[in-house]
Amino acid sequence: MYLLSQALGTGFFQFSQPVFQRCINIIQTQQLAKVDPVSAGVQYDKELIVCSLHLLSGLAEGLGTGIESLVSQSNLRDLLLQCCMDDASDVRQSAFALLGDLARVCPIHLHPCLSEFLEVAAKQLYTPKLKETISVANNACWAIGELAIKVRQEISPIVITVISCLVPILQHGELLNKSLVETSAITLGRLAWVCPELVSPHMEHFMQSWCISVSRICDVIEKEDAFLGLCAMVSANPSGALSSLVFMCKAIASWHHIRSEELHNEVCQILHDYKQMLRNGAWDQCMSALEPPVKDKLSKYQV
Numbered sequence: 001m002y003l004l005s006q007a008l009g010t011g012f013f014q015f016s017q018p019v020f021q022r023c024i025n026i027i028q029t030q031q032l033a034k035v036d037p038v039s040a041g042v043q044y045d046k047e048l049i050v051c052s053l054h055l056l057s058g059l060a061e062g063l064g065t066g067i068e069s070l071v072s073q074s075n076l077r078d079l080l081l082q083c084c085m086d087d088a089s090d091v092r093q094s095a096f097a098l099l100g101d102l103a104r105v106c107p108i109h110l111h112p113c114l115s116e117f118l119e120v121a122a123k124q125l126y127t128p129k130l131k132e133t134i135s136v137a138n139n140a141c142w143a144i145g146e147l148a149i150k151v152r153q154e155i156s157p158i159v160i161t162v163i164s165c166l167v168p169i170l171q172h173g174e175l176l177n178k179s180l181v182e183t184s185a186i187t188l189g190r191l192a193w194v195c196p197e198l199v200s201p202h203m204e205h206f207m208q209s210w211c212i213s214v215s216r217i218c219d220v221i222e223k224e225d226a227f228l229g230l231c232a233m234v235s236a237n238p239s240g241a242l243s244s245l246v247f248m249c250k251a252i253a254s255w256h257h258i259r260s261e262e263l264h265n266e267v268c269q270i271l272h273d274y275k276q277m278l279r280n281g282a283w284d285q286c287m288s289a290l291e292p293p294v295k296d297k298l299s300k301y302q303v
Helices: 002-035 046-072 076-084 089-105 111-123 130-171 178-194 196-215 221-236 238-253 261-277 282-288 292-301
Strands: none
Touching: 002 046, 002 076, 046 076, 046 089, 076 089, 076 111, 089 111, 089 130, 111 130, 130 178, 130 196, 130 221, 178 196, 178 221, 196 221, 196 238, 221 238, 221 261, 238 261, 238 282, 238 292, 261 292
């Protein structure tokens, strides 16, 4: 059903209301069954919650903003928040995936519980058992990034907390799941894009590891978001990236093609600003530390 709703997209809308409501009813009943199976009339089965959350994610991806009318007339937001706090990691994993999907298509309906969602998502990133709950952390991290680019400055109360969790993940990336490291790099970049004044003072603590991590990501829209964050950070605090300039150049060279003209121009401006800032041979010294293929790729920015 998940694949069907995803594949049919808006064509599934005529069938979506009963499917959506069935998922809501199952989650509601199972949450009651967990504490009072007699009143619920059924035994608790967390797999039913996981499957329902998964199907709701399929609806969100397939219907896009078309799911908004269904969400607005339901108590999904409150049920989802409970699922995000569930003690079962697979329930939390599916819940944060749905949170990210809903953030993309109808963030306004998450707004009344925004601070609670952000707080519980951030908690998934600094658990001592991170290696045991990698998928939960990955989905929570992704959801934070999706929320950030929708609510913009309203994300600010949680930014420093999230950064303090993401930096160790980036610094020890070789010991952790590749997907989590890449998601962390993108989310940090997105936070920098919307709140550069909060993120840029801390650049020297993560710039090198961030550049290495983001270099390994293929040309996708999420990478564009992350690089818009890079540009915003550097504009706010140019000296913060100086010690990692070689790594930043390598990260820029990791692009095959930047589709966004705005981003291409911003990256070009940053490189030119550094070239002007670094006098007395310092820029040439930086360039000499780069491999020839990297220098070739930077030539498209006329530096």
